[in-house]
Amino acid sequence: MMSLRNSGISVEKKILDAAAACILANGVERTTMTEVARRARVSRPTIYRRWPDIRWVIAELLTNRIAGVLEQIPDSGVGREATVQRVVAVAEHLRNDEVVMSVIVNAPNVAMVYIAERLGTSQKILIEALAEAIQSAQEDGSVRPGDPRQLAAMCLLITESTIQSAQLVGAFLDNVALNKELAHSLNGYLKP
Structure with a gap:
């Protein structure tokens, strides 16, 4: 997994960018925390620490x-x-x-x-x-x-x-x- 500290991009931005990509690829209804985490290259707990659900x-x-x-x-x-x-x-x-x-x-x-x-x-x-x-x-x-x-x-x-x-x-x-x-x-x- 790529280090977020060294990438120059905030964790939140990476997650939100990944969510946008998921919405465009799969639609809102099929966008999941798991898929967002995968695309953002972060763990699901990393997302859950910031937001309670998708x-x-x-x-x-x-x-x-x-x-x-x-x-x-x-x-x-x-x-x-x-x-x-x-x-x-x-x-x-x-x-x-x-x-x-x-x-x-x-x-x-x-x-x-x-x-x-x-x-x-x-x-x-x-x-x-x-x-x-x-x-x-x-x-x-x-x-x-x-x-x-x-x-x-x-x-x-x-x-x-x-x-x-x-x-x-x-x-x-x-x-x-x-x-x-x-x-x-x-x-x-x-x-x-």
């Missing part, structure tokens, strides 16, 4: 991938237009993320928890970041009055729906058109 590993993987988009797509300024551009860019990035889309498309029972039952950590992070941007845009007058967190939550619902259902309307809305229409929807919703 659902927690997958949840953290998704949180890292979804919330990590905020770092990959930085703020491009203050105001409604800049905020909407960032939301559209985040949505496009997530629609192109194979792991995220694999969970949405191939593991609807997992995805439904975060669609219909409760907010996940990544959704809360996105709402808070968006609420902050909305509040700044309200101060410059480019976003209508209202509770920034409520507006952000509604923007999240609109955007999540677009991400989840993009494949259904692919014949009518290609990627460019989908981004344009999402931007139009969000701009219309937030406009004073």
Whole structure:
């Protein structure tokens, strides 16, 4: 087994990368702690010391991938237009993320928890970041009055729906058109 201390990669990253590879190769339902451990070249107890079961590993993987988009797509300024551009860019990035889309498309029972039952950590992070941007845009007058967190939550619902259902309307809305229409929807919703 390769030494993790000398590899320069954290144990957690190796495990989460292995989980992503398992999801892409086998699907969410057939991703196991044993297979993740094998791919990460760590023992199962190493994983169990960090997460109680495979659902927690997958949840953290998704949180890292979804919330990590905020770092990959930085703020491009203050105001409604800049905020909407960032939301559209985040949505496009997530629609192109194979792991995220694999969970949405191939593991609807997992995805439904975060669609219909409760907010996940990544959704809360996105709402808070968006609420902050909305509040700044309200101060410059480019976003209508209202509770920034409520507006952000509604923007999240609109955007999540677009991400989840993009494949259904692919014949009518290609990627460019989908981004344009999402931007139009969000701009219309937030406009004073």
